[in-house]
Structures are given as structure tokens and as C-alpha cells.
Amino acid sequence: MKAAxxxxxxxxxxxxxxxxxxxxxxxxxxxxxxxxxxxxETGVNPRLxxxxxxxxxxxxxxxxxxRGCRLVVIAAPSFPIRSVCRAVxxxxxxxxxxxxxxxxxxxxxxxxxxxxxxxxxGHPVVALSGPCHAEEVAVQxxxxxxxxxxxxxxxxxxxxxxxxETFRVYTSPDAIGAELGGALKNVIALCxxxxxxxxxxxxxxxxxxxxxxxxxxxxxxxxxxxxxTLAGLSGVGDLIVTCTSVHSRNRQAGILIGxxxxxxxxxxxxxxxxxxYYATKSALELCxxxxxxxxxxSAAYQVLYNNADPRQVVGKLLxxxxxxxxxxxxx
Numbered sequence: 001m002k003a004a005x006x007x008x009x010x011x012x013x014x015x016x017x018x019x020x021x022x023x024x025x026x027x028x029x030x031x032x033x034x035x036x037x038x039x040x041e042t043g044v045n046p047r048l049x050x051x052x053x054x055x056x057x058x059x060x061x062x063x064x065x066x067r068g069c070r071l072v073v074i075a076a077p078s079f080p081i082r083s084v085c086r087a088v089x090x091x092x093x094x095x096x097x098x099x100x101x102x103x104x105x106x107x108x109x110x111x112x113x114x115x116x117x118x119x120x121x122g123h124p125v126v127a128l129s130g131p132c133h134a135e136e137v138a139v140q141x142x143x144x145x146x147x148x149x150x151x152x153x154x155x156x157x158x159x160x161x162x163x164x165e166t167f168r169v170y171t172s173p174d175a176i177g178a179e180l181g182g183a184l185k186n187v188i189a190l191c192x193x194x195x196x197x198x199x200x201x202x203x204x205x206x207x208x209x210x211x212x213x214x215x216x217x218x219x220x221x222x223x224x225x226x227x228x229t230l231a232g233l234s235g236v237g238d239l240i241v242t243c244t245s246v247h248s249r250n251r252q253a254g255i256l257i258g259x260x261x262x263x264x265x266x267x268x269x270x271x272x273x274x275x276x277y278y279a280t281k282s283a284l285e286l287c288x289x290x291x292x293x294x295x296x297x298s299a300a301y302q303v304l305y306n307n308a309d310p311r312q313v314v315g316k317l318l319x320x321x322x323x324x325x326x327x328x329x330x331x
Contacts, residue, residue, distance in 0.1 A: 001161060003071040004029060006088055008039070008059075009273075010134035011101060012075030013048045017138055018162055019071075020057045027069075028053075031076075031084070033061035047272075051138035063087045071161055072096050073128075074117050077273045078104030081113060085120035098125040099147075099158055103182035104275050105282035110289065112179040124151060126158045127175045129182040129234040131241035133248070140166040146234045147171050148178035170233065177229025180220045182238055184297075186276035187283055188212030189242035189250040191300050194310050196251070197258020208296065209243050215294040219283070222290040250276035263304045280304050295320060 001024045005016040008030040016028040030036035039045050039059045043052050053059065066072050066088045076084040081102055098121055100114040109116075114125040130145035137143050147158040147169050155171040163169045172178060188209060195204045216239070217230040229235055242248045253274045256266035267274045284301045287294040299317055302308035 001025070001071065002069045003027075003073065003161065004066045004069045004088075005073040005075055006063075006066070006084055007031075007073075007075030007077075007102075008035070008045060008047065009075060009077070010045075010048045010138075011132075012073070013045045013053075014051070014132075014134035014138040015073055015075060015101060015128075015162070016057060017051060017053070018164065018167055019073075020054055021140075022161065022164055024071075024161065025058075026056075027058040027060055027065035029063065029065055029088075030059065030061045031080075036061040048134055048138055050135055064091045066091050066093075066096065068093060069096055071099055071158070072123075073099040073101060074113075075101050078102050078106065078113060078275060078278060079273075081106075081116055082120055085117055089121045092121060092123060096121075096123050097154055097157060098123045099128050100125050100179075101128045103129065103179070103186060104279055105180075105183050105286065107278065107282050107285075110282055110286050112176070112183070114175055114179060124154055125149070125175075126154050127178045127182075128158060128162070128169075129178045129238065131233060131237035131239075133241065133245055135247050137167065142166050142168075144168045144170065144233055144237070146178050146229075146232065148173070148175040148229075148234070150175065172229060172232075172234075174226045174229040176223055177220050177225030178234040180223065180225055181216060181230050181232075181235035183275070183279050184216040184219065184283055185212075185235070185239040185242050186250045187280045187297055187300055188216070188239060189248055190254040190257075190274070190276035190280070190304075191296060192243035193248075193251040193254020193256075194258040194303065195254075195314065197255040198311055198314070199258075200314075205243065209239055212296050213239055215287075215292075215296055219287055219290060219292050219294060222292050223286075249274050253277070257303065258310055262307075277304055
């Protein structure tokens, strides 16, 4: 099968390697022609230095690389995703299936990434999400993902394209849950980094992750997601890996904020897109729109956008009005 991955960041590169290893004729599209040229010459993408790029992988800056492709993976960051989709849309084959792997919520419209891809291309979209860091998938560390789409056949098409002995892919009809899990866990991971930077311990992180998952599920269910999805790979699985891994940019940025840097300085020091920063604002707008209580997300917004002191914000969270852990205990 012919496939193209649009977006040559770390995750896009890792997925292109996975498709290439599975025997698919694969192109990896770079926005910058000079970076594509350098990658061809060196056989390495600086965004993913631990993996060599095979000669069979086509490295290009030409959006026409999607012509004849059955699968087109959109792996751009969330903020330029519309312009990236518009660049390739004229060259898509009529039967092309889009695969959205970006994790985020669009500011203003509050649309999920697959909804944006569908709007801009007019093609069916499968959301691929899960607890996978590019640095590990690229070197075939055993990993698992979720292919989510209301059309079972399309979800299975993506499952078959990516699945291997080291990369297990499950299917689900719940794209809402899969994408909200992938976007919201970045907010909680940023917070996990902050509490680490403040010097708090494992107890604090465990409480934060658990209550963060509750907020993710609360919002997801209000929007039509299934609780089971948020308890699966693209929910709790992605939450665990992003809150704890040394590869997590969100966690790294949070640590720096907890140590006293401003959000802007922290993101500059990380040197790559910190999706949790942007997702926090959108998540707050979503919970207000849905009438859902999300105190951790609200606290994150205060730190990231209103310069609130993280230690004071944690104190306010801990001293909120007492309540039962679950809203539906039936007492």
C-alpha cells in the first residue's frame, strides 16, 4: 500500500518508519525543503536522532507526495494543522483515508483534530492515539495504540497498516474519547511536571493523575465519549506515560515552571511544541461550555495564563470544599 506521513516531527517520523518497516511505500513530508534535503543527506532527522532513516523512505517537501496514497497520516502540530491539510488536499486520491495523530483541541472552534482534518480535506478520518513516545516506537520498543473511527472497516485498515510484532493496534468506534484523552492528558502531564518541579513526591503525582483522569472522563462523557475509552490506552495509558516519562515535553515544561520559570521561558527551553499549554485554554473553554467542573484544568489555566503562583494554586486545590470521590455512590 502507498502511504504518506505529513509532518516530519518526531512522531510523524516514527510512524513513517513503522509503515516503511511494514512494507508500505511511504513518503515523509517536511514543511521545510532544506530540512528534507539535510535528512536525505545525513539519513537522520534531527527531531528523532536515535533512528536511522532507511533509503526506502521517501523524504520530500512536495505536497504532491500524497498522490496515489491510500493512507495519508496528518502528523503536524495542532496550530498549523488547517494550513497543512489545505496544502495536500488538492492532491488526494478520491479513496484516500486520512489518519489524524495530532493531539489537541482547536482554540475558538473547540474542534478535535480529526474534525479539522475532515473539514479541510473532505475525506474520512481515523484517529490514531495512545501511550507512545516517538523515541521508543522508532527503535521498536513494544508499544500499543488505538485506531478510532465510527467506520469499523476504516479503523481495521489503519490497524492492519501499522500493526507489527512490536506495535500493537486496537480498534474502537469512539473517536471522541480517543481524541479527548490524547488532548487532555497533556494538560495533566504539564501539571505533573509542575508538582515535580515544586519538589512534591509520588503521593502528589498519584493523586493528581487520578483526579485528572476523573476530569478527563467527566468532560469526555458529557461530549458523547465512552468511559471505557478514557480507561483505555488513549486515556489512562497515555496519561501514565506522559506524566512520568523523560521523553514528555509537557512534563519537562511543567518541571521548569514549578522551578520558577515563566511558561514562555519553559517552552523556549524545551525547544519543541508543548501541546498541553495550548490544550489548557481550549479545555477550560470546553468545560465551561459543557457545564462540567474541572478544577485541575482551571488551576492549570491560572498558572499558565494568569501568572498565578503554582504553590498557592496547589494549596487552593487541596483545601476545596470536601466531597465524596464519586458523584454517583448511591448513599
